[in-house]
Amino acid sequence: xxxxxxxxxxxxxxxxxxxxxxxxxxxxxxxxxxxxxxxxxxxxxxxxxxxxxxxxxxxxxxxxxxxxxxxxxxxxxxxxxxxxxxxxxxxxxxxxxxxxxxxxxxxxxxxxxxxxxxxxxxxxxxxxxxxxxxxxxxxxxxxxxxxxxxxxxxxxxxxxxxxxxxxxxxxxxxxxxxxxxxxxxxxxxxxxxxxxxxxxxxxxxxxxxxxxxxxxxxxxxxxxxxxxxxxxxxxxxxxxxxxxxxxxxxxxxxxxxxxxxxxxxxxxxxxxxxxxxxxxxxxxxxxxxxxxxxxxxxxxxxxxxxxxxxxxxxxxxxxxxxxxxxxxxxxxxxxxxxxxxxxxxxxxxxxxxxxxxxxxxxxxxxxxxxxxxxxxxxxxxxxxxxxxxxxxxxxxxxxxxxxxxxxxxxxxxxxxxxxxxxxxxxxxxxxxxxxxxxxxxx
Numbered sequence: 001x002x003x004x005x006x007x008x009x010x011x012x013x014x015x016x017x018x019x020x021x022x023x024x025x026x027x028x029x030x031x032x033x034x035x036x037x038x039x040x041x042x043x044x045x046x047x048x049x050x051x052x053x054x055x056x057x058x059x060x061x062x063x064x065x066x067x068x069x070x071x072x073x074x075x076x077x078x079x080x081x082x083x084x085x086x087x088x089x090x091x092x093x094x095x096x097x098x099x100x101x102x103x104x105x106x107x108x109x110x111x112x113x114x115x116x117x118x119x120x121x122x123x124x125x126x127x128x129x130x131x132x133x134x135x136x137x138x139x140x141x142x143x144x145x146x147x148x149x150x151x152x153x154x155x156x157x158x159x160x161x162x163x164x165x166x167x168x169x170x171x172x173x174x175x176x177x178x179x180x181x182x183x184x185x186x187x188x189x190x191x192x193x194x195x196x197x198x199x200x201x202x203x204x205x206x207x208x209x210x211x212x213x214x215x216x217x218x219x220x221x222x223x224x225x226x227x228x229x230x231x232x233x234x235x236x237x238x239x240x241x242x243x244x245x246x247x248x249x250x251x252x253x254x255x256x257x258x259x260x261x262x263x264x265x266x267x268x269x270x271x272x273x274x275x276x277x278x279x280x281x282x283x284x285x286x287x288x289x290x291x292x293x294x295x296x297x298x299x300x301x302x303x304x305x306x307x308x309x310x311x312x313x314x315x316x317x318x319x320x321x322x323x324x325x326x327x328x329x330x331x332x333x334x335x336x337x338x339x340x341x342x343x344x345x346x347x348x349x350x351x352x353x354x355x356x357x358x359x360x361x362x363x364x365x366x367x368x369x370x371x372x373x374x375x376x377x378x379x380x381x382x383x384x385x386x387x388x389x390x391x392x393x394x395x396x397x398x399x400x401x402x403x404x405x406x407x408x409x410x411x412x413x414x415x416x417x418x419x420x421x422x423x424x425x426x427x428x429x430x431x432x433x434x435x436x437x438x439x440x441x442x
Contacts, residue, residue: 002103004030007110008094009441011049015085017062020093022079022102023110028066030100031079035064037289038199043068051093059092060084071357074110075117108438115423121152122423126377128212129438136261142375145426152422158195162391165191166411169404189398192411196391199418202376203384211296215257215266216362219291221313222301224271227326230345231301232256232269261359268295278342285399295319297362304342305330320361324354370410380421387417 005023010017022031032040034051041047049064055312062083072078083093098104106112108129115125123146130143145151165188197256220228223353235258270288292298297320300313305327315321325335328342328349341357343350376384394410 004102005098005105005109005113005229006030006094006102007105007441008090009080010055010085010090012087014087018085018090018093019441020081020083020090020097021105021110022097023072023074023076023105023113024102025077026101027077027079030097030102031081032067033100034096034389040064040066049081051083051096053092053096054099059096060089060096070117070119073119073121074113076113105440106435107440108435109440109442111438112435120147121156123147123152123155123352123380123421124149125423125435126379128442130377132439132442133213135215135257135264136212136262138257139264142209143211151181151202151380154198154423155418156424158198159424161195161241162411162415162418164194165413166408169398169408169411178279188396192391192395192398196388196395199384199388199391203381203388205375206378206381209377209380212264212375213377215264217268217291217294218265219268219270219288219295219298220301221270221288221292221298223303226301226303227345228301229254229269229298231324231326231343232267234266234345234348234351235260235265260355263359265297265358265361289403292316292319296356297322299324299358301326302340305332307332308334308338322354322357322361382415383417383420387414390414390417 004022006020006022006027008018010019010023011202030040034054035049036052038049041049043066046063046065048061050061051059051128053059060083063080065080065082067073067078067080069076081093083089084408111120111125114120115122127146129141131140131147133235134140134143139157161415168188220231222228232254236256250335256267256350258265258267268291270291271285293316295316298313300311300321300323302311302323302325304325311323313321322339325338325340325342329344329347332340341350344355390410390413394407394414397407397410398404
């Protein structure tokens, strides 16, 4: 790992200001040379300074702040320079820092150093990226609470209790002439079952976590020309999909994310379902059926301007479904007297009721979210699943009176899996998988 790293920490492109960041043993030394040898500002105080090239010519003037380790983001000496937001000037500043001995930072390396230096656990490091990519207030709340260490603290508490149970059990292994007292064994089993229940509660948040991070996979389904693309455009607030009275206009899937009452919906507009001899349209219809099979929610659009007919939709188990009756301004007599959610993509009638119905169906707003404000991601889920399996084996082994060595082995496997979540037990492979998804400069 390089002694000192540097990167542009602000988004690419032209803006009002830019941020360039240094971290490492020589951060202060490099910064002092870069500003022409003038004194650095007092630690944690902003100072107006000029970055100069090797000839002493000014590259940019801006605000310089120094943070002394370990009381910094990375736990190392950190320097941040806020200058003008031009592409060329920002790159020149970075090039100057690299000339003076800094190495280019890898994606997520600043946060990785924060983890390696004990400034945060692995769940908090992951929450940094969740915070940056949050698209709704609910996702932001979840990321913030995880960044505060709530998930890591819960996992560490479970691990501590499992570690105590393991130590208790291994004491019997060290003294094989002593049998495990039945009463003690029952207490031990009860404690392990309590921790298993806590792990299962965390596992139950996996789907909610996926939805917060990726959005609800929402497939807009229906026959051709019922208003699927119009519904997509209305929900997005602009024309994303081509709308035409000609059937079969949509032949490929169109995917966009919209924030609906705090819930991220990954809207997928699909080809209309009908019998067709057109090979391209047939391929689009096949893709529609595939999208339905992978959906979290299906919005089935029906056409009120045509004669009433039964639905042809076949839903997989567990998929939420909402039937939406479009063209309420052109309703056919055969639909008179029927209930259901009636809207008009032309006039906007019924959209508020539809949005409320979707929110209630998903039950993912602030009112329903409750205590599950921290939701596990796919990596956490895999670790928790392994921990739960190993813990279940340990409980069964203990209850059936098997050799305590076997039970202790299962408990150790569970401890390892739980430890991986917060990074108590880590490998280079895990770290690489996590931080490669970060942007450079974070």
